[in-house]
Amino acid sequence: MHPGLWREIWILIFIAIGSLLIGLATDRFFVAAAVGFGFYISVQLRHLHSLHRWLHNRAEAEIPDAEGLWGDVFTEIRKLMKQGAQRQEELSNMVARFQNAAAALPDAVVILTEQDDIEWANRNAARWLGIHYPRDAGMRLGNLLRDPGFSRYVAIGDFTEPLELPSPANTENTVSIQIIPFGARQKLVLGRDITHLQRLEQMRRTFVANVSHELRTPITVLSGFIETLSGLPGIQLEDLRRYLATMQEQSARMQRLVDDLLTISKLETAPPRRREDTVDVPALLAGLREQAEILSGQAHHQISLDAAAGLKLLGSREELLSAFSNLVNNAVRYTPAGGEIRLRWWAEGNRACFSVKDTGEGIAPEHIPHLTERFYRVDTARSRASGGTGLGLSIVKHVLARHDAQLQIESELGHGSVFTCIFPAARVVREPAAATG
Ligand SMILES: Nc1ncnc2c1ncn2[C@@H]1O[C@H](COP(=O)(O)OP(=O)(O)OP(=O)(O)O)[C@@H](O)[C@H]1O
Ligand SMILES: [Mg+2]
Incomplete structure (x- = not known):
């Protein structure tokens, strides 16, 4: 049994014996018992009252002072209350943590x-x-x-x-x-x-539709000719040559399209280069100019090159050649015979710029923001007739992005265009012998 309870029993026995002795001595046993037990009950009531008061406003009140069983009851209740408060705090901390996580x-x-x-x-x-x-x-x-x-x-x-x-x-x-x-x-x-995902999905659909559309024409032409040829019993050598030339043209077109797509895919998926070459841009441009002369052929464009000697770039030679040649080829293809094409490579402050200026047909302002989109062509039929796939400027954009550079397009309808690539200072290398050439 609980020692506190023993204590209470002993007090009761003591009151009973005390009342009995006083009763025997004074002959007033009931009065003595009433006083003794009354006192005991009043002490119990006082403790009960202080327990009630304490529970009622426990936040402020001190734990009541008591001995024995009551003391133990108070201590136990306080322990339970402490545990409850602790558990509540843990719970509210946990709720706050979950809310913070969900909020973030x-x-x-x-x-x-x-x-x-x-x-x-x-x-x-x-x-x-x-x-x-x-x-x-x-x-x-x-x-x-x-x-x-x-x-x-x-x-x-x-x-x-x-x-x-x-x-x-x-x-x-x-x-x-x-x-x-x-x-x-x-x-x-x-x-x-999911806006971003939806845009990507839309881009993917447009891309597949464009590629299929681009491939359909050459494939239709090729299969048409093959059918015609296989159905003809005897064919003139002259006709056969003509057919074969068209077939070759169409297969070259498909080849170009696939090559351009592979170039774009390579640019998009290739990791950033770990080591950059120092690209001798003036030498690269001299080669490009010669190629432009060959491409111009009978059109006899006046092609000039003005490159700052010793001004070089950190980057990929292959990628820069691909971007620059796309710009130069466009200038040749979209400038009427005899027109002027000017290639420039110069330092502007700490930066370096390459521009291709032509006196060609020019581009209306509403088309300019779309030129670097895949398959975008101002005049689809014309570009296609001249062998264009509409991927050239998209390749330029990717290459420039991989070189932290920007493309600037200025153009006036009927007067010509200037395409400028601007490279940041961090990419520019000047050889000691640098001089304007
Ligand atoms: N120098 C320019 N002058 C006038 N229009 C141009 C010039 N460069 C580009 N364009 C227009 O921008 C369009 C997109 O050019 P882009 O180089 O991307 O494709 P493309 O030349 O048609 O085909 P690709 O270069 O893939 O063979 C061209 O179809 C043409 O209409
Ligand atoms: Mg092009």
């Missing part, structure tokens, strides 16, 4: 009650779903997300697949919403921005 998620998170009212939402819920917590707490979710598709999604109640809809906070963005039931009929709503 890049996705929108909304917790709904059983009645689909908003109970809690993180910061990104405002960004992607237009739900502001605590302002919108207690509101019905359907009143805030007023998209018919969303109402249908909730009404059907099949949440295995996410729903995609324009972001209520910004209609230019698309969000993917998923509802996850949990607990006792509560729901978690997750919203994720």
Whole structure:
């Protein structure tokens, strides 16, 4: 038995014996017993009262002073209260930690009650779903997300697949919403921005459509000729030569397209170079100029080169050659016979610039921002007739990006164009003998 209880029993026995002795001596046993037990009961009541008072306002009050059983009761209660407070603190810390983690998620998170009212939402819920917590707490979710598709999604109640809809906070963005039931009929709503993914998907579709379209013409021509040739019993050598020349032209076109696609894919997937070459740009341009003369052929363009001697670049020779030759080839192809083409390579402050200036047909301003898009051509039929795939400037853009450089396009319809590549100081190397040449 508990020692405190023994103590109480002994006190009761002591009061009983005391009352008996006083009763025998004074002949007033009941009075003595009433006084003794009354005193005992009043002490118990006092302790009970202080227990009640303490429990009532325990935050302020000190633990009551008591001995024996009451003392133990007070100590035990205090221990239990301490444990309870500790557990509560742990719980609220845990809740705060979860809330902080959910608040930091890049996705929108909304917790709904059983009645689909908003109970809690993180910061990104405002960004992607237009739900502001605590302002919108207690509101019905359907009143805030007023998209018919969303109402249908909730009404059907099949949440295995996410729903995609324009972001209520910004209609230019698309969000993917998923509802996850949990607990006792509560729901978690997750919203994720998928604008970027959708754009990529759109780009992929356009790209596949473009490539297929580009390949279809040469393949149709080739198979048409093959069919014609195999169906002809006797054919003139002259005709055969003509057919074969067209077939060769079309297969060269396919070859160019595939080569350009491979170049772009290589540029896109290649890791950044670890070691850069020091590219002798003036020498590279001298070679390019000769090639331009050959390409110009009967068109007799006046091609000039003005390159700062000793001004070199850190980068990939192969990639720079591919970019620069695309610009020079464009100038030759889009400038009428006898026109002027000027190649320049010079230092501007700490930077270095390469420009190709022509007196060709020029480009209308609305086309300029799109020129570096894959397959973009101002005059599709004409560019295609001259063997263009519309990938040249896209390759230029990639190469320049890999060299931290920028492409500047200035053009005036009917007067000509200037394409300028601007390289940052960090890429420029000047040999000691540098002089303007
Ligand atoms: N110097 C220029 N003068 C006028 N138009 C140009 C010039 N350079 C490019 N363009 C226009 O920009 C379009 C895109 O050029 P880009 O080099 O990307 O493709 P392309 O020359 O048609 O084909 P590719 O270079 O792949 O053979 C061209 O079709 C042409 O309409
Ligand atoms: Mg081109």
